[in-house]
Amino acid sequence: LVLKGELQLDSLKQKGAVKRTLFFDYHQSYHYFSIVIERQKQHHCQNFLVYLRDETEFRDKLSPININFNYSLDESNFEDSLTVKPILNYYQKNSVTEQAYILVDCGEDNLCIPDLQLSVVPDKDQLIIGEENCVMLIINPRNDGEGAYEAELHIKIPPEADYTGVERNNKALRVLSCDYKMENETRMVVCDLGNPMVADANFSTGIRFSVQHFENADFSINFELQIKSSNKINASSNLVNLHINISAVAKVQIRGVSHPPTIILPLHNWEPRDEPTKEEELGPLVEHIYELHNIGPSAINNTVLRVGWPVSSREEFLLYILHIQTHGPLHCQTSSPINTMQIKVGQPLLFPPLRVRKGERYRNINKDFRHREQETKVYDFPLFCTQNCTNVKCILISCTVGQLERGKSAALKIRSRLWAQTFLERKNDLYTLSSNVSFEVKSMPYKVQPAKLPKGSIAIRTSVIWSTPNVSFVIPLWVIILAILLGLLVLAMLTLALWKCGFFDRARPPQDDMADREQL
Structure with missing residues (x-):
């Protein structure tokens, strides 16, 4: 009688898993x-x-190793002379299963109870x-009980x-x-703590996230x-919910310049017109440029x-607005119409301090602003009459600024004539x-909002002074020669x-020898 036998080791492991x-x-x-x-x-x-297998080749050390034996009749070896062919006992199973355990350091009962x-x-x-934002979680896992496997x-x-x-840089x-x-x-990070994580294990590790x-x-x-393990009892540690607060912070700065900072009257070769039609006939050009810069970080x-x-x-007009130009996510409107006299406006120039490479715009306008400040310090007059919105009629220019990321700016240029x-x-x-400019941030593009949003204001000034023209005298050459000859x-x-x-006669000294001889 011939039987076919099949013997499987570690049969409970699924297909593709490591057989121990x-x-x-x-x-x-x-x-x-x-x-x-x-x-x-x-x-x-x-x-x-x-x-x-070597313990480095597998992780599961606790579950039993099942040994399964199946058998069946090999009908290909039956003799043809047999009238009654053999059969298996249908009242008995045609398989046998036994189990073996890996000996682990878990005491006499071979049952590990960790305390993670x-x-x-x-x-x-x-x-x-x-x-x-790079955050490192300093994690301290420990095991106060017996070995924790996997x-x-x-x-x-x-x-x-x-x-x-x-x-890796902290010993x-x-x-x-x-x-x-x-x-x-669900995105997870899974770290190996040991197999087993031995009793009394206590260490710290650092995991980084951006x-x-x-x-x-x-x-x-x-x-x-x-911490999770494959132990049957106390398989997991306490669950830690770590909260890290989020805040939004932005430093916003408003800067501005006046081009030019000072106007000197009277104007050279300029005469007023009763009914001006061109902007040159009004007076000198005055431009104020304002820049709203988000220093960040939010x-x-x-x-x-x-x-x-x-x-x-x-x-009477002071500064007559001809044109308003914007740069960046900026949209403006005025409280009353501008250029009501329909003055013919020349081609407006682009922002002179803003047409620079990326990253230099803000530095250049700051440099220009400081340069203009130094120029105005040359004229130190204590009796200026200040004209601003507290004592003269003003036009209110209201602008809405879109989203500004860190390092970005929005600019406004007002072209006018004195x-x-x-x-x-x-x-x-x-x-x-003096023109007064103010800003107020209403919100940030996040669910998180700071307790206090940025705001600020500055005043940009243009001085008007009087100066007597210098007269330069040109002396002809013949006058110089004549003066020398006359001299x-x-x-x-x-x-x-x-x-x-x-005056030029010489006084002779007395003849002493003759006088002495006469006395003798």
């Missing part, structure tokens, strides 16, 4: 063989040698939107964060082997951490920019024309007069 035991002769976890049973013989024995504990501390307690640290990553790696922190995984659309996606972030981001949006422009006083006739009628009076003539006449008067 193999046949020594075949290096496989299964073996097919034939069993020949002789008549009158009730027992048949056959030995196989198997071995356990977990604590986490971030290296920063607040994240600022717009900065390069111990792993599971970290659930919030939507705002991305896993960047394990901290006080252990370097773990970690992998990024997706489990049911946090950038703040569009839909609430007031904090949340990391979930837990972005801003829905910002209101307001400019008060001194347009007239006592029904109405020279108004000032020529008040000769020698000194004036300062020489006067010198000669003076010398002759002194000679006639005996």
Whole structure:
């Protein structure tokens, strides 16, 4: 009688999983063989040698190793002369299963009961939107009980964060082997803590994340951490929910310049017109440029920019607006129409300090602003009459500013002409024309809003002064020669007069020898 036998090692492991035991002769976890049973013989024995893989080749050390044996009749070896063919006993199973356990260091009962504990501390307690936020979680796993097998640290990553790696530059922190995984659309980082994580294990490790996606972030981001093992009792540690606060911070600055900062009257080769039609006939060009710059780090949006422009006083024009030009996400409207006299406007120039390479715009307007400040300090007049929106009629220019990221700017240029006739009628009076600009940030493009939003104001001044023109005298050459000749003539006449008067006669000394001889 011949039976077909099939012997499977570690049969509970699924297909593709690592089989922990193999046949020594075949290096496989299964073996097919034939069993020949002789008549009158009730027992048949056959030995196989198997071995356990090295512990570095598998992780599961706790679950039993199932050994499954199946047998069936080999009908191909039946004799044709048999009238009654043999059959198996249908009241008995045609398979046998035995179990073997891997001996682990878990005491006499071979049952490990760990006591897993977990604590986490971030290296920063607040994240600022717009900065390069790199956060490191300093994690302290420990085991106060018996060995924890297949111990792993599971970290659930919030939507705002991305896993960047394990901290390797700090000798006080252990370097773990970690992998990024997706489990049911949940992003995870899984780190190996040991197999087993031995009793009394206590160490710290650092896991790094970058946090950038703040569009839909609430007031904090949340990391979930837990230690898991394959032990039957106390398989997991405490669940840690780590919250890191999020804040939005933006420093916004308003700067401005006046081109030119000072106007000197009277104007050279300029005469007033009773009914001017061209902008050159009004007076000198005056431009004020304002720049709203977001220093950051967070972005801003829905910002209101307001400019008060001194347009007239006592029904006389001061600064006559011709054109308003914007740069960046800026939309403006005025409280009353501009250029009501339909003055023909020349081609407006582009922003002179703003047409520069990226990253230089703000620096150039600051440099220009400081340069203009130094120029105005040359004229130190204490008796200026200041004309601003507190004592003259102003046009209000209201602008809405769109979103400005860190390092971005929006600019406004007001092109106007000084109405020279108004000032020529008040000769020698000194004036300062001041435009007031203010801004207020209404919101930031995040769910998180700061307790106090940025706002500020400045005044840009243009001075009007009077100066007497310098007269330069050109002396002809013949006049110079004649003056020299006249000077020489006067010198000669003076010398002759002194000679006639005996001024140049020489006084002779007394003859001492003759006087002494006469006395003898």
